[in-house]
Amino acid sequence: MNVPPFGRLWAIFALAAAAAGALLPLWLSRYYLDVSTQILIFAIFAMTIDFLAGYCGRVPLGHGALFGVSAYVLAYTTARAGGSLAAGVALGVLGSIGLSALSALLAVRTAGVYFLLLTLAEGMVVYGVAFRWTSVTGADNGIQGVVRPAPLDGPVAFYYLVLAAFLAVLLALRRMVRSPFGLTLHGIRECEPRMRSLGYNVPLHVFLAFVISGFFAGIAGALYALFNGFVSPAVVSLSQSSQGLVMVIVGGAGTLVGSLVGATLMILLETWVSLFTDRWPIVLGLVFMLTMVFAREGLLVKGRALVERWVGSALGKP
């Protein structure tokens, strides 16, 4: 009984998907190209959550703050303070790194539900600041006027930038989770007491994972500000953090690519549902609830298992 070389087949599939992604601008209308760009940006954001939740075992509910801080800093730097794009991006990412380091200092001492609640609270603090610091953040009105300079202001050029960023972040995170550092994180997720007794510095590892996650979330946030042209408190809200988490879980935690699946599904669903009704949040909530009940490991894992079973039974079994 020969089991098909699924590993290699999935790798070929991934390459084909990447190629298809690169060719998307040829087929898609301007509108759907923008949707694809949005999907990729949120896929990056979701991957940063997956890195922490799926690989390190700490589920955060405040990552919107890390994502949004970068967007706000970039928006303020370029649209209000007249800085260059490069300065905006650099400061934005630095802002995310700084905020995640600060959050992590408190959060590494907690785990499980307490970690969830603490990151939720930290996110709320950032939201509160964004909402009330009128002089800097514009409060409810946000910051407008973020422009993309010459070659990037076209939808196609920006799409390629975002696609390149997505692939770069995906490869970087993938490299990291397969490295000894990543394996340690995996061990922390599986059995933290054992890792401690083996002498690993668990808080330090969680801290580093958090900051790395924040760094990439900052990149996603900067891209978002450039994509949207406008930043408001919604970008650091609990809603944003929750939606990122939904994308990870629906797609599949601990898979990285699952974030792309989750982001694609949720954003396409939102785009489609919004054509008929304003009640997207209800659909979002129901999808999330159904996923938790029927497909906890996420659609990527479930889908992969199903496909492998069908192909296997079609080819390998008499």
Place this chain on the structure above:
Amino acid sequence: MTSTFLIAQTLNSATFAALLFLVASGFTVIFGMLRIVNLAHGGLYLLGGYFSFSLLRLTGAFFLSVLLAAAAVGLLGVALLALMRKLLSGHELAQVLLTLGLTFVIADSSLLAWGGDPLSIPVPAWLQGAVELGPLVYPKYRCFVLGVGIAVAAGIWLLVNRTRMGALVRAGVDDAEMVDALGIDIERVFLWTFFAGSALAGLAGGLGGVFLTLYPGADGEILVLSLAVVIIGGLGSLEGTLVGSLLVALLNTFGQVLFPELAYFVVFAPMALLLSFRPWGLLGRPS
């Protein structure tokens, strides 16, 4: 800062603390016993308020509306519990995330049913006006809420410490498995606990809907403050919830008045610090 100002703000804190206690006590007992973090608890508060509003429109009777609304919300809570026990038994994180999904559903359904404009429940006639407390003139209704809070706290204390059901609740919080092993129907205790906890949140919504308005987003705000209360007080501890409610209400009220631009920070900074150094709260127990 005059003494009248201080007294007024302290009283405001106390009435808000009463409301927070109602919401947070349900939350903390549910967590203590079932290890479920019900992120939809804020939604239950909002629904309680909205149901009270609509029932009042229908019947014109304030107390009846608020109590019926609380009961309805309690039943909703029980339905949620049944759903979780049947489908997600043993998966703690999945349960929490399920309640997160429910939050979206409740929030948007409320928006659909009651619209986005802030609503407030009219004060019943005999509670209108104010009382004179020395140099201070203070709304009667707020005194009433404070009274209800104290009465409920006393009632809960009596129930938990002086009745058999209460002993079962305490035992369930301590060690649910053991209670089950002793042959006691722990599922029924869970059911009643979840009903009571949810109904209290609904009651808080009805009472709070008078002096705090009901609007989309109020669920998130009350949830977040309740989280601060139970974390500061200690998840699973009712005395802790009392202490936590007072602390958070004081921090929130005075914070909003003195440092409006930092309002959330004043409440959450202590909570964050406590979570990282003493996660079981002031009066909780390390589990």
